[in-house]
Amino acid sequence: MVPTNYYLILSAVLFGLGVVAFVFKRNIITLFMAIELMLNAVNLAFVAFSQALGKPDGEVFVLFVIVVAAAEAAVGLGIIILTARNRRSLNVEHVDLLKL
Amino acid sequence: MPILENLWIIPLLPLLGSAINGLFGAKWSKPIVNSVALGSTGISFLCAVEAVREFLGYYGTNHKAWVKPFFDWIVAGSFRAGFDLQLDHLTVVMLLVVTGVGFLIHIYSTGYMAHEEGYFRFFSYLNLFMFFMLILVLAANYVLLFVGWEGVGLCSYLLIGFYYLRKSAADAGKKAFIVNRIGDFGFMLGMFLLFRTFHSLDFATVFAAAAKPEVAIEPMGQFGVLTIACLLLFVGATGKSAQLPLYVWLPDAMEGPTPVSALIHAATMVTAGVYMVARSHVLFTHAPTAMYVVAIVGCATAFFAATIGLVQSDIKKVLAYSTVSQLGYMFLACGVGAFGAGIFHLMTHAFFKALLFLSAGSVIHAMGGEQDMWNMGGLGKKIRTTFLCMLFGTIAIAGFPPFAAFFSKDSILFSAYNYPENGKAFYAVGLFAAILTSFYMFRLIWLTFAGEKRYDEHKVHVHESPLNMTGPLMILAFLSLTGGWFAAPALWGGKDYFAEFLSPVFGAGESAGAESSASLEHILSSVAVAAALAGLVVAWRMYGKQVNRGKSEGVHKLLYNKYYVDELYAAVIIRPLMWLSTNVLWKVVDAGMIDGAVNGVADGAAAVGDTLRHTQSGNTRSYAVWVVVGAMVLLGIIFWPILHPALFGGVR
Numbered sequence: 175m176v177p178t179n180y181y182l183i184l185s186a187v188l189f190g191l192g193v194v195a196f197v198f199k200r201n202i203i204t205l206f207m208a209i210e211l212m213l214n215a216v217n218l219a220f221v222a223f224s225q226a227l228g229k230p231d232g233e234v235f236v237l238f239v240i241v242v243a244a245a246e247a248a249v250g251l252g253i254i255i256l257t258a259r260n261r262r263s264l265n266v267e268h269v270d271l272l273k274l
Numbered sequence: 275m276p277i278l279e280n281l282w283i284i285p286l287l288p289l290l291g292s293a294i295n296g297l298f299g300a301k302w303s304k305p306i307v308n309s310v311a312l313g314s315t316g317i318s319f320l321c322a323v324e325a326v327r328e329f330l331g332y333y334g335t336n337h338k339a340w341v342k343p344f345f346d347w348i349v350a351g352s353f354r355a356g357f358d359l360q361l362d363h364l365t366v367v368m369l370l371v372v373t374g375v376g377f378l379i380h381i382y383s384t385g386y387m388a389h390e391e392g393y394f395r396f397f398s399y400l401n402l403f404m405f406f407m408l409i410l411v412l413a414a415n416y417v418l419l420f421v422g423w424e425g426v427g428l429c430s431y432l433l434i435g436f437y438y439l440r441k442s443a444a445d446a447g448k449k450a451f452i453v454n455r456i457g458d459f460g461f462m463l464g465m466f467l468l469f470r471t472f473h474s475l476d477f478a479t480v481f482a483a484a485a486k487p488e489v490a491i492e493p494m495g496q497f498g499v500l501t502i503a504c505l506l507l508f509v510g511a512t513g514k515s516a517q518l519p520l521y522v523w524l525p526d527a528m529e530g531p532t533p534v535s536a537l538i539h540a541a542t543m544v545t546a547g548v549y550m551v552a553r554s555h556v557l558f559t560h561a562p563t564a565m566y567v568v569a570i571v572g573c574a575t576a577f578f579a580a581t582i583g584l585v586q587s588d589i590k591k592v593l594a595y596s597t598v599s600q601l602g603y604m605f606l607a608c609g610v611g612a613f614g615a616g617i618f619h620l621m622t623h624a625f626f627k628a629l630l631f632l633s634a635g636s637v638i639h640a641m642g643g644e645q646d647m648w649n650m651g652g653l654g655k656k657i658r659t660t661f662l663c664m665l666f667g668t669i670a671i672a673g674f675p676p677f678a679a680f681f682s683k684d685s686i687l688f689s690a691y692n693y694p695e696n697g698k699a700f701y702a703v704g705l706f707a708a709i710l711t712s713f714y715m716f717r718l719i720w721l722t723f724a725g726e727k728r729y730d731e732h733k734v735h736v737h738e739s740p741l742n743m744t745g746p747l748m749i750l751a752f753l754s755l756t757g758g759w760f761a762a763p764a765l766w767g768g769k770d771y772f773a774e775f776l777s778p779v780f781g782a783g784e785s786a787g788a789e790s791s792a793s794l795e796h797i798l799s800s801v802a803v804a805a806a807l808a809g810l811v812v813a814w815r816m817y818g819k820q821v822n823r824g825k826s827e828g829v830h831k832l833l834y835n836k837y838y839v840d841e842l843y844a845a846v847i848i849r850p851l852m853w854l855s856t857n858v859l860w861k862v863v864d865a866g867m868i869d870g871a872v873n874g875v876a877d878g879a880a881a882v883g884d885t886l887r888h889t890q891s892g893n894t895r896s897y898a899v900w901v902v903v904g905a906m907v908l909l910g911i912i913f914w915p916i917l918h919p920a921l922f923g924g925v926r
Contacts, residue, residue: 193898193902196898197898197899197902205894266894267893269894270894
């Protein structure tokens with residue numbers, strides 16, 4: 175049996191990778207994937223705790239997160255496609271119309 | 275006793291008239307405005323007469339003043355100021371003078387103001403004035419009196435500035451208002467002091483407490499509580515009644531329409547100070563120092579104003595200074611303890627001065643607005659009724675028997691003569707002022723009505739005034755003749771009925787000396803008549819035969835420029851105040867400190883916002899960094915208890 179700590183450390187590493195990728199990459203699709211990575215890192219932590227504590231709560235949470243992530247993917251990809259069409263670019267630096 | 279139970283109806287009627295005319299009069303024709311204004315004052319006068327009749331019956335059985343509370347106005351702790359109205363013999367005199375003379379002047383105004391703009395506005399103000407004046411004389415406590423006091427000041431301001439498009443009129447209104455504020459400040463301080471001393475401002479309570487035998491009369495030269503309170507009240511009276519040093523507003527108030535000068539600035543409002551002092555006579559008799567100050571100020575004003583009146587060329591200015599001078603007589607009477615004589619002169623003055631002003635208004639009306647006497651002359655033949663009425667007024671004010679002021683001025687001078695503290699000096703100054711009075715009034719008569727005409731007949735169409743103007747003149751002329759006859763029997767050893775009428779208020783003491791020194795009174799009366807005659811003769815010598823304006827220099831110039839008092843006040847008070855207001859209060863305090871604080875706060879907020887603005891870069895990744903940093907900080911705070919010993923524990 176793999177100790178819970180290992181799962182958590184893996185989860186933290188995956189989350190950290192997601193954060194770093196989100197902050198340093200410019201391609202919107204990459205950012206999107208970084209978000210998915212962070213979500214799934216959290217999912218991993220939930221599942222690990224669920225198994226360690228012997229309670230189903232964490233697994234239920236994971237199902238919710240997957241549903242939300244799926245909805246987000248649908249909306250987010252739609253936005254990305256529109257952005258790409260309008261701007262002919264996927265560079266997030268160019269999407270800054272809200273700037274003062 | 276229907277009216278006596280409902281005394282409020284007497285002031286309420288003019289208030290209603292004022293409100294109706296003020297709100298709807300603009301669209302109404304003159305007859306409707308007239309009937310509202312005259313109706314309300316006329317019915318008010320009839321109610322006053324009926325109230326007086328009922329009161330005299332009530333007094334006959336109960337021997338006390340009629341006081342009726344209507345509702346509580348201010349109640350705070352132990353302080354109570356109610357809407358309480360009071361009727362006693364002093365109020366009776368004031369009530370009849372105010373409503374009676376007021377009604378006559380309303381009638382006159384329908385003629386005088388017939389061609390003026392703002393006809394309804396004029397009558398609305400005039401009725402409002404009647405309301406406040408009636409509140410003033412009917413009030414049963416100082417607070418309600420102060421309501422009337424301020425209210426008449428407001429109406430005075432409105433009516434002086436009636437021709438508000440003329441700058442001099444607007445300025446004169448402001449001047450009257452501001453000078454009165456100074457006096458009112460003293461009056462209010464006096465009220466506070468009275469409340470602190472007697473824990474009430476009701477006349478009945480205060481005077482009963484002050485009249486108790488254990489309240490000592492504060493000796494001459496000492497400034498006890500009562501003396502200071504009386505002096506503060508008198509400061510208020512100097513403002514309202516135009517005494518030295520606050521008289522400067524009254525001559526300027528002549529910018530208002532002439533009926534206003536007659537009603538407010540001669541017959542009624544300016545006598546409010548005299549009324550107030552007479553009303554507070556219980557306090558004043560306990561403060562001889564204050565009485566002495568009142569006498570000195572009154573005497574000085576009577577003389578000072580009379581000298582200025584000698585040389586004025588504006589017919590209304592002469593009468594204005596004459597009013598200031600006569601008010602000085604009234605205060606002289608109050609100061610020497612002859613409150614009854616002061617009120618007597620107040621009443622006769624209301625008759626003859628209203629008559630003089632209205633006659634002057636009739637002259638101005640006839641001359642088409644000309645007020646300078648040097649541009650008149652020879653009017654006696656053309657406007658005979660006005661001339662005769664004005665002559666009546668002049669003889670009355672000069673003090674020839676059997677006209678009104680002969681009796682009232684005589685009793686004032688007699689009381690002054692018998693006053694123990696420098697009474698002879700007061701008498702001498704008063705007598706000299708009487709000579710001056712006679713002189714300037716007959717000078718006015720000669721310059722205006724006698725001699726050759728000094729105006730261009732092709733430009734000025736001199737015409738007699740209509741009956742609604744001459745009618746009130748004739749009634750007032752009759753009153754100026756007969757108004758003093760109440761006191762006439764005293765001359766041949768009989769009773770002074772006026773003093774006797776007021777004795778329930780002022781006590782019988784003051785007329786006690788009259789019988790014992792009847793021969794002295796005869797001598798003094800003869801001297802007074804001789805003084806009036808002297809003034810008449812001098813005026814005739816100078817202006818009776820041929821009129822020569824001459825050059826104004828020396829004393830004449832000093833008098834013509836009113837002793838440069840206005841210039842003095844401007845230099846000593848107004849200009850330093852203006853400088854202070856402009857250079858300190860405006861440029862430093864207002865522009866520097868207040869605006870600085872307000873703008874500083876705004877500028878600070880703008881600067882902070884400008885700095886924070888840069889975080890809103892629109893760059894998604896920088897927002898992400900902020901989220902990460904925020905999350906880290908949050909985590910740090912949550913896990914601080916664990917992190918703290920782990921990070922720093924080893925050092926200790």
